[in-house]
Every structure is written in C-alpha cells, then in structure tokens.
Amino acid sequence: MNVPVIDPFHAISISALAHRLASEGRSIIHMEFGQPSTGAPKHAIERAQHVLETDPMGYWESQPLKARIARHYRESYGVPVTPEQIILSNGASPAFVLALTTLFNPGDRIALARPGYVAYRNALKALHMVPVEIPCGIEERFQLTADAIAALDPVPEGLIIASPANPTGTILSDPELRAIADLCQARGIRIISDEIYHGLSYTEPAHSVLEYDREALVVNSFSKYFSMAPWRLGWLVVPPDKIAAARARMGNLFLTPAALSQHAGLVAFDCAEELNGHVETYRRNRDLLLTALPEFGLTRIAPPDGAFYIYADIGHLTDDSLTFCERLLRDTGVATAPGIDFDPVDGHRFMRFSFAVSTDRVEEAIRHLRPWFARQG
Numbered sequence: 450m451n452v453p454v455i456d457p458f459h460a461i462s463i464s465a466l467a468h469r470l471a472s473e474g475r476s477i478i479h480m481e482f483g484q485p486s487t488g489a490p491k492h493a494i495e496r497a498q499h500v501l502e503t504d505p506m507g508y509w510e511s512q513p514l515k516a517r518i519a520r521h522y523r524e525s526y527g528v529p530v531t532p533e534q535i536i537l538s539n540g541a542s543p544a545f546v547l548a549l550t551t552l553f554n555p556g557d558r559i560a561l562a563r564p565g566y567v568a569y570r571n572a573l574k575a576l577h578m579v580p581v582e583i584p585c586g587i588e589e590r591f592q593l594t595a596d597a598i599a600a601l602d603p604v605p606e607g608l609i610i611a612s613p614a615n616p617t618g619t620i621l622s623d624p625e626l627r628a629i630a631d632l633c634q635a636r637g638i639r640i641i642s643d644e645i646y647h648g649l650s651y652t653e654p655a656h657s658v659l660e661y662d663r664e665a666l667v668v669n670s671f672s673k674y675f676s677m678a679p680w681r682l683g684w685l686v687v688p689p690d691k692i693a694a695a696r697a698r699m700g701n702l703f704l705t706p707a708a709l710s711q712h713a714g715l716v717a718f719d720c721a722e723e724l725n726g727h728v729e730t731y732r733r734n735r736d737l738l739l740t741a742l743p744e745f746g747l748t749r750i751a752p753p754d755g756a757f758y759i760y761a762d763i764g765h766l767t768d769d770s771l772t773f774c775e776r777l778l779r780d781t782g783v784a785t786a787p788g789i790d791f792d793p794v795d796g797h798r799f800m801r802f803s804f805a806v807s808t809d810r811v812e813e814a815i816r817h818l819r820p821w822f823a824r825q826g
C-alpha cells in the first residue's frame with residue numbers, strides 16, 4: 450500500500466503571507482481562518498488560573514465534564530446519552546480520527562459533500578479510506594440531500610455530514626436530516642456527524658443527528674461556540690457498543706486531553722451569557738456582509754444559517770482562487786481562504802470569508818473591499 454499524498458491547507462499559506470505583511474507594518478484583517486478572536490470565557494479562564502495555582506495535575510479524564518456533556522444532549526436535543534458514551538479528545542480533529550478508525554476499515558468508501566471541510570477528505574486519505582465526494586451546488590445550498598446519497602452506486606460504508614457546514618454555514622433542514630438518517634439506517638451506511646458549529650445559528654437551531662439515528666457518531670468541540678480553539682478540547686459521542694473500541698483508540702493514539710482545558714471546559718458550559726453575546730456579534734457581521742457582498746458583485750452566495758462563513762462564487766473574476774486571495778490580501782490587507790481548500794474540482798472559482806472577528810473589523814474590511822472589487826472585472 451502506497452503512502453497517500455495529502456494536500457496542504459492553502460489558507461495556512463495565505464495566513465503566513467498575512468503575518469509577513471503585518472511584520473512589515475501593514476494592518477491586516479484576519480478573515481482566513483474560522484477561529485473566534487474573543488478568547489475563552491472569563492469564568493473559564495479564572496477557573497484555569499485557580500487550578501494552575503493549586504493543582505499539580507496529571508493525565509486525567511474529567512468525569513464531571515463527561516456528565517455535563519451528556520446532560521447537554523438531554524437538555525438541548527432530548528436525546529438520552531450516558532457519560533460513558535462521551536469520549537473526551539483534544540479537539541474535533543482527533544475525535545474525527547477516532548470516529549473513522551472506530552467504524553471503518555482501510556478501503557471503505559465514505560461519502561461526503563463537496564465543498565466540505567478540507568480535513569475530511571485528507572484524513573480519509575491518510576487512513577487509506579476512499580472519499581466519495583458528492584457535488585453540492587448553490588442550488589442545494591451546498592448541502593447533501595437524501596436523494597443524492599440514495600443515487601450512490603455502490604452504496605458507501607459511511608457518510609460524513611456537517612450542519613452548519615464549513616465553508617458555507619448552511620444547515621441541513623430538519624426533514625432532510627431525518628430523511629438522510631432514515632436512508633442510511635435502511636442501507637447500513639454509518640454516519641459521522643460533525644456538529645462543531647452547533648450553538649452558532651442565525652435562523653433555526655441545528656438538530657443533532659442523534660435525534661434520528663442513535664447509531665451515529667457525533668464529533669464536537671470547544672473550538673467554535675465556546676471560543677476555546679487553542680485549548681484543544683473536544684469530544685466524540687459513540688453508541689454503547691462502540692465505547693470500548695473508541696476508548697482504546699483514544700488511549701493509544703492521544704492518551705487524554707489537557708487537564709487544564711477540561712477544568713476550564715466544564716465552567717464554559719455555564720458561560721452562556723458571554724458566549725451568546727459572541728453569537729450576536731457574528732449575526733451583525735453576517736448581516737453586514739450579506740448586504741455588502743452583492744454590492745461588490747458577489748451575488749452567487751447561499752446565506753449562511755450558522756457557523757461564521759460565507760462561501761462566494763468569484764467565477765466571473767478568476768479561475769484561480771488562491772492567486773485571487775493572495776492579490777486581495779496584498780492590495781487590501783484582508784485575508785480570506787481560497788475555495789480550493791474545500792473543493793478540489795470547482796473551488797478555483799470560490800472564496801470563503803470568515804466573520805469570526807469583531808464588527809469593527811468587518812466594517813473596516815468592507816471599506817477596503819468595496820473599491821477593490823469595483824476595480825475588478
């Protein structure tokens with residue numbers, strides 16, 4: 450078996466250029482990564498400071514945190530989940546590796562939407578699994594449909610869903626999510642649902658796949674709603690018959706998440722007021738961009754229901770989104786992500802704006818972008 454070739458994350462090269470320009474004295478607005486600029490909630494930081502001063506810490510798996518996450522599933526989705534079904538991990542990224550290796554074998558075919566989060570495709574390849582990308586256009590609001598999955602021949606072993614999704618922020622409607630779950634159960638397709646953007650919704654709250662499929666594996670994290678990406682804390686929900694297999698993989702591949710982060714994460718669950726304030730900031734940012742982008746001629750967009758992204762068709766301006774984003778950054782100081790990160794086929798004519806920054810920064814970005822786009826085309 451050959452060692453698989455894994456694509457780089459091109460937004461990292463945009464970010465490196467942005468930091469180089471900043472070191473030369475340029476003012477840069479970072480809209481290239483999906484990373485809240487707000488920092489961890491205040492009370493979570495206070496808790497971490499107290500723990501640092503009083504507890505030497507060690508390898509640790511927080512039972513109170515597992516119980517708190519299980520309670521979240523009962524309260525938010527009406528789904529009974531036990532603390533034992535929660536596998537704590539160092540973010541959604543390792544949780545995703547745990548999920549894939551718990552369910553699938555090398556050679557298994559796993560369906561997913563294109564465009565989609567860059568790591569899905571590359572993690573599958575790294576694990577010698579076969580990504581089966583389903584093209585999802587603006588007509589489907591870049592989301593999977595049960596019909597598109599039903600049309601796959603041969604039937605894949607697995608399916609990855611993400612709602613709200615990266616790079617588009619679109620949510621699977623409740624009936625469509627249910628139809629997908631029903632179809633997969635009928636055909637023996639195992640679902641991994643990436644629910645990392647739950648809590649960040651501007652239209653309706655996203656439903657968990659667990660409401661319709663108790664056999665699905667759910668990936669989640671403290672990186673987005675909880676604004677704790679650098680704390681590297683996340684979790685995986687597994688059905689009871691997969692607990693032993695998933696725990697064995699976690700213990701051998703990653704051991705435990707950072708003890709300090711687990712202490713802080715537990716407190717973060719009680720910081721709704723501060724965290725919901727961030728959601729209101731993102732809502733304002735979203736509204737500003739949804740007004741501005743069409744004025745710039747970027748009319749082919751699907752308004753995001755959640756997350757903090759807008760995926761825009763720039764096909765009338767370029768067929769090379771990486772060069773386009775680099776030029777945009779050099780000319781305006783606004784860093785964005787090229788579509789090729791999310792879609793190797795059509796992504797050369799798309800770009801992604803992340804609006805997980807302050808509203809002031811979004812307003813400033815719009816001021817820089819308006820004359821620049823007016824000069825294009």
Ligand SMILES: Cc1ncc(COP(=O)(O)O)c(C=O)c1O
Nearest residue numbers: 540541542566615645670672683
């Ligand atoms: C859809 C999606 N899943 C997973 C991740 C990885 O998250 P984490 O920081 O928890 O590893 C990201 C990060 O941007 C993401 O957008």
